[in-house]
Amino acid sequence: MKEAEIVEVIKGAFGSLVAPGAYELADDAAMIPPVIGHRARVVTTDVVVEGVDFDLGLYPAMYAGYRALAQNISDLSAMGAFPVGFVWSLAIPPPWLERERIAELARGAAVLAKLRMAPLFGGDLSATSGPLVVSITAFGDVEGVPIRRAGARPGDFLWLSGPVGGAAAGLRVLRERQRAGPSPEPFEAWLRSLPDALASAVRAHVMPLPGDPAVLASASAAMDVSDGLAIDANRLAAASRVRLELEDLDSALAPAATHEDALHGGEDYALLFTAPPSARVDGLRVGRVVEGEGVWQRGARVEAAGHDHFARLLHLAH
Amino acid sequence: MKEAEIVEVIKGAFGSLVAPGAYELADDAAMIPPVIGHRARVVTTDVVVEGVDFDLGLYPAMYAGYRALAQNISDLSAMGAFPVGFVWSLAIPPPWLERERIAELARGAAVLAKLRMAPLFGGDLSATSGPLVVSITAFGDVEGVPIRRAGARPGDFLWLSGPVGGAAAGLRVLRERQRAGPSPEPFEAWLRSLPDALASAVRAHVMPLPGDPAVLASASAAMDVSDGLAIDANRLAAASRVRLELEDLDSALAPAATHEDALHGGEDYALLFTAPPSARVDGLRVGRVVEGEGVWQRGARVEAAGHDHFARLLHLAH
Numbered sequence: 001m002k003e004a005e006i007v008e009v010i011k012g013a014f015g016s017l018v019a020p021g022a023y024e025l026a027d028d029a030a031m032i033p034p035v036i037g038h039r040a041r042v043v044t045t046d047v048v049v050e051g052v053d054f055d056l057g058l059y060p061a062m063y064a065g066y067r068a069l070a071q072n073i074s075d076l077s078a079m080g081a082f083p084v085g086f087v088w089s090l091a092i093p094p095p096w097l098e099r100e101r102i103a104e105l106a107r108g109a110a111v112l113a114k115l116r117m118a119p120l121f122g123g124d125l126s127a128t129s130g131p132l133v134v135s136i137t138a139f140g141d142v143e144g145v146p147i148r149r150a151g152a153r154p155g156d157f158l159w160l161s162g163p164v165g166g167a168a169a170g171l172r173v174l175r176e177r178q179r180a181g182p183s184p185e186p187f188e189a190w191l192r193s194l195p196d197a198l199a200s201a202v203r204a205h206v207m208p209l210p211g212d213p214a215v216l217a218s219a220s221a222a223m224d225v226s227d228g229l230a231i232d233a234n235r236l237a238a239a240s241r242v243r244l245e246l247e248d249l250d251s252a253l254a255p256a257a258t259h260e261d262a263l264h265g266g267e268d269y270a271l272l273f274t275a276p277p278s279a280r281v282d283g284l285r286v287g288r289v290v291e292g293e294g295v296w297q298r299g300a301r302v303e304a305a306g307h308d309h310f311a312r313l314l315h316l317a318h
Numbered sequence: 319m320k321e322a323e324i325v326e327v328i329k330g331a332f333g334s335l336v337a338p339g340a341y342e343l344a345d346d347a348a349m350i351p352p353v354i355g356h357r358a359r360v361v362t363t364d365v366v367v368e369g370v371d372f373d374l375g376l377y378p379a380m381y382a383g384y385r386a387l388a389q390n391i392s393d394l395s396a397m398g399a400f401p402v403g404f405v406w407s408l409a410i411p412p413p414w415l416e417r418e419r420i421a422e423l424a425r426g427a428a429v430l431a432k433l434r435m436a437p438l439f440g441g442d443l444s445a446t447s448g449p450l451v452v453s454i455t456a457f458g459d460v461e462g463v464p465i466r467r468a469g470a471r472p473g474d475f476l477w478l479s480g481p482v483g484g485a486a487a488g489l490r491v492l493r494e495r496q497r498a499g500p501s502p503e504p505f506e507a508w509l510r511s512l513p514d515a516l517a518s519a520v521r522a523h524v525m526p527l528p529g530d531p532a533v534l535a536s537a538s539a540a541m542d543v544s545d546g547l548a549i550d551a552n553r554l555a556a557a558s559r560v561r562l563e564l565e566d567l568d569s570a571l572a573p574a575a576t577h578e579d580a581l582h583g584g585e586d587y588a589l590l591f592t593a594p595p596s597a598r599v600d601g602l603r604v605g606r607v608v609e610g611e612g613v614w615q616r617g618a619r620v621e622a623a624g625h626d627h628f629a630r631l632l633h634l635a636h
Contacts, residue, residue: 001415003443009417010441013424019403019437030439032402032457036354043439045455047407049446085337085350089365089453091409097319099327106331119337121348121361123328125321128367130448135407137363137455139350 026239027148028078028223029140039141041084044075050131058174060187061101063206064134065108067267071226072138073116074210074269078224080147081140082213083118091126091133105134116210142213149239151221152274158233158244158287161211161271164225165257166204168265173198173256174205197255204254204268211271218279228266233295234304236272243292246302252284264305344557345466346396346541347458357459359402362393368449376492378505379419381524382452383426385585389544390456391434392528392587396542398465399458400531401436409444409451423452434528460531467557469539470592476551476562476605479529479589482543483575484522486583491516491574492523515573522572522586529589536597546584551613552622554590561610564620570602582623 001009007025011018018024021031029044048054048071054064069086076083088109096102113119118138152158177183177190191199216222221240225232229249237244253262262268274289275281295302319327325343329336336342339349347362366372366389372382387404394401406427414420431437436456470476495501495508509517534540539558543550547567555562571580580586592607593599613620 001417001420005417006410006415006420006443007441009421010424010438013421014428014431014438017428017431017437019439022437022439025438025440030405032439034354036352043405043455043457045405045407045440045453046442047409047444047451047453049409049444049448049451051447052445087348087361087363087455089363091365091367091451091453092324093448097324099319099323102319102324103327103331106328110332110335113332113335119335119340120328120332120343121337121340121350122343122363123325124364124453125324126365126367126451127370128448128451129369130367130411130446130451133365133409133444133446133448133451133453135363135365135409135442135451135453137361137405139361 023148028075029081029146031146038143040146042076042079042081042140042142042146043137044072045135045137046071046075047133047135049133057178059206061104062108065105066112066207068134068136069109069112070208070210070269072136073112073118074224074226076138076140077211077213077271078222079140079142080213080216080219080222081142083116084139084141085119085121086136086138087122088134088136089124091128093128093130093132096132147216147219147222149221149223149236152236152240152242152289153220154242154289154291155277156220156274156289157277157285158289159273159275159281159283160252160286161215161283163252163254163257163284164229164268164270165261165265166201166254167208167267168261169201169254169256170203170205173202201254201256208267208269210269215271215282216273218275218281219273220275222271222273225268225270225272226266228264229272230263230295230302231304232272233302237293237295241293243290244295245287245290246295246297247287249286249297252286263302341466346393347399347464349464356461358464360394360397360399360458360460360464361455362390363453363455364389364393365451365453367451375496377524379422380426383423384430384525386452386454387427387430388526388528388587390454391430391436392542392544394456394458395529395531395589396540397458397460398531398534398537398540399460401434402457402459403437403439404454404456405440406452406454407442409446411446411448411450414450465534465537465540467539467541467554470554470558470560470607471538472560472607472609473595474538474592474607475595475603476607477591477593477599477601478570478604479533479601481570481572481602482547482586482588483579483583484519484572485526485585486579487572487574488519488521488523491520519572519574526585526587528587533589533600534591536593536599537591538593540589540591543586543588543590544584546582547590548581548613548620549622550590551620555611555613559611561608562613563605563608564613564615565605567604567615570604581620
């Protein structure tokens with residue numbers, strides 16, 4: 001079963017109990033009532049699993065905490081929402097029942113919580129015999145209505161809030177370090193010793209900065225690039241029933257990143273959005289919206305190949 | 319490390335980034351801004367792990383889904399809040415990647431979602447090599463201010479919204495069935511074949527009905543009984559800096575339940591609350607609030623022995 005099939009099974013089981021604000025479970029976050037004045041409240045939830053969504057063989061625990069919250073803040077940003085706060089729950093295995101390790105994980109989330117003014121509202125803990133599982137639910141407020149994936153119109157320009165591919169390039173550097181074997185050098189000292197482009201890529205992986213929702217002021221549609229531009233742009237194209245032409249991806253490549261990293265890497269947490277040509281936009285213009293379907297680059301279709309949690313799981317299982 | 323110690327480590331890491339509405343991470347749910355008119359929004363999160371918090375050797379998957387949501391609805395009730403909706407995330411192991419099993423889990427949550435008008439707002443999925451982990455975050459609204467654990471005053475009466483001990487008595491019946499070995503009889507048919515008191519106890523375990531927040535209209539303090547009356551009443555006494563005298567627990571025992579079940583069983587999801595003697599209360603009166611500390615019954619102190627996820631975990635690990 002693929003992720004999309006599981007979502008369909010869940011939608012079927014809940015039927016009319018899927019809230020209208022849940023947008024058919026297809027957007028980055030949901031709108032929860034009530035709308036107060038011109039402000040809507042949105043909510044998003046993400047779960048990350050050690051060994052599947054993060055790898056503590058590659059970086060210290062604090063980055064796992066940071067990245068777990070970054071995913072959620074990014075989903076809020078994708079709806080145009082500024083964080084109000086978050087709750088988290090941890091399923092903790094025995095090796096993690098150690099004060100400094102838990103503290104490090106929490107401090108990582110606190111770094112981003114402080115940067116984005118997203119306080120902690122609570123949490124829950126349970127034990128597990130399996131890998132560490134961190135589940136975060138974040139709330140945000142948006143002026144006006146949340147920005148959805150549907151809404152791009154032919155004629156709009158296609159934008160990114162920041163460079164992409166850095167997280168995948170950084171992962172490559174991290175894996176090279178791991179292959180070289182255990183090192184007595186502290187992670188941060190190693191990071192400082194790297195050439196600028198590589199250090200920037202590693203930072204993009206371990207401390208990605210979610211896009212600023214303010215850039216979406218004129219956006220017609222938006223989402224965050226979490227699974228790679230190829231799969232995410234195809235999702236936006238499908239939701240908006242348009243064709244996206246990638247024209248200038250080069251200008252949006254992160255240091256050390258290749259086109260492949262940008263298209264299929266994921267975890268960059270930049271915002272991908274569309275806006276009318278007349279809009280003043282603070283971002284990187286990478287293409288345009290035309291009639292049709294799918295994502296195209298230089299006359300060739302960019303297929304929606306990317307990350308599926310359960311493809312990976314089946315790989316782990318077999 | 320005990321659960322309370324881990325919470326302290328997390329509080330330390332977040333420092334001033336613990337929101338004021340989080341009540342020092344000590345209540346059943348947190349208040350998130352803004353307050354709208356006379357109505358406050360509260361949020362709660364709970365994580366349950368297969369083999370630790372639920373046991374699919376004992377009952378079908380649908381009850382695991384029901385119970386996961388029941389915990390959260392109960393935490394909302396404990397603050398006096400009516401559900402607005404919820405989000406959930408699932409970390410799914412390979413044996414669960416089967417359409418009917420996921421559907422059953424979702425249908426179980428949907429049964430309670432329908433009963434309590436708590437629609438699904440969204441979710442997230444990841445893969446795991448470990449046990450199934452279900453994390454739910456629920457939102458609710460309360461008229462006036464949320465009811466907290468602190469607030470009980472000497473002279474108040476002590477109440478339960480419904481009987482306790484049933485979940486533990488039901489667990490005993492379920493374990494007896496398991497010890498008897500695999501049975502071709504469907505779970506529901508077996509349940510119907512039981513004497514009334516035992517069937518009622520099993521239902522209290524697999525489909526607990528969270529307390530109705532309406533009973534808290536005059537409450538001075540409240541919480542839900544999730545870890546057993548002994549530990550939970552001690553928590554309320556400590557938060558309110560009072561002594562609780564249990565005077566008539568007999569009247570609050572669920573069918574087939576013993577005093578031991580009520581005190582140390584947990585997972586009943588009744589509401590434990592206090593109210594001034596003049597208040598008209600729809601509940602079971604089980605005692606009174608006096609000056610002092612701790613919980614007492616017939617002149618003997620009731621110690622706060624109960625459930626700690628990590629005691630159990632260490633047990634699993636060794």
